[in-house]
Amino acid sequence: MRYNLAMQQGPFCRSAAFYDVDGTLIRTNIVHAFAYYARNQPTLLGSLWKTAQTALSVPMFLVADKLSRKLFNQLFYAYYAGQSEDRLIVLAEDLFEEVIRPSIFPGARDLIAESRRAGCRPVLVSGGLDFTLRPLARYLGIEDIIANRLEFDRGYATGQLGRPFVAGATKAQILRDFALQHDIDLAQSWAYSDSYSDYPMLAAVGRPTAVNPDLRLRAVARSYNWPIIDLR
Numbered sequence: 001m002r003y004n005l006a007m008q009q010g011p012f013c014r015s016a017a018f019y020d021v022d023g024t025l026i027r028t029n030i031v032h033a034f035a036y037y038a039r040n041q042p043t044l045l046g047s048l049w050k051t052a053q054t055a056l057s058v059p060m061f062l063v064a065d066k067l068s069r070k071l072f073n074q075l076f077y078a079y080y081a082g083q084s085e086d087r088l089i090v091l092a093e094d095l096f097e098e099v100i101r102p103s104i105f106p107g108a109r110d111l112i113a114e115s116r117r118a119g120c121r122p123v124l125v126s127g128g129l130d131f132t133l134r135p136l137a138r139y140l141g142i143e144d145i146i147a148n149r150l151e152f153d154r155g156y157a158t159g160q161l162g163r164p165f166v167a168g169a170t171k172a173q174i175l176r177d178f179a180l181q182h183d184i185d186l187a188q189s190w191a192y193s194d195s196y197s198d199y200p201m202l203a204a205v206g207r208p209t210a211v212n213p214d215l216r217l218r219a220v221a222r223s224y225n226w227p228i229i230d231l232r
Helices: 030-039 044-067 069-080 085-103 108-117 130-140 170-182 196-203 215-224
Strands: 016-020 121-129 144-148 150-153 156-161 190-193 207-211
Touching: 016 108, 016 170, 016 196, 030 069, 030 085, 030 121, 069 156, 085 130, 085 150, 085 156, 108 121, 108 130, 121 130, 121 170, 130 144, 144 170, 170 196, 190 196, 196 207, 196 215, 207 215
Parallel strands: 016 121, 016 190, 121 144, 190 207
Antiparallel strands: 150 156
16 A cells, blocks of 8 residues: 655655554554553562553543543553563563554555655654553664653652653644754654644644544544545
8 A cells, every 4th residue: 555645855855754653553552551561460469450450540541631631641651650660661572562563554564664765754753651662663664762751760660751741732842852853844744643632743744644533633634635544
């Protein structure tokens, strides 16, 4: 499958392609990732407790996500408190093989390959955790990752995120900072997302694209005549 990016770039291309991950390139999300960690605690009792805790917290996560993606991230990642950094990183490889890799949308790799042929520098932009994204980035051949980072104290997660938070409107400023640092022209760059919450990120580039969009993003994309594609 090929996606016409309608771009003609010369040898000194300074464009990037920024990809949201959950719902855009893969069908799973950060709750699936945490559920995997919850099921794989060092002890059976710990696994049962974390799994039950996650299930009982889903309604709260849904409400927080509706109110603010930043609030959702702050509440959600508090559940990682006390987790061993070494174990989280090791399990990230198994998480990728068992959960993330099977959930990659069929058209995701083709879209990234087309962007690369058009001269774009591919970048993953996600509210997920950096160590859970590294195996996916490696699989997709992407070097640049913009993601949330857990803070650790003496090798254990504090439940706090490092700044800046990667969520909602902050993604736009993070893209601008990345572009400034790497000499990227945002006006000639692309951004891809499935969610209306990423509207600021999409609006920050000259070539936004709605991918598997939710109803609100689909309506916005149609009103602005943005491309709409389905990778499923």
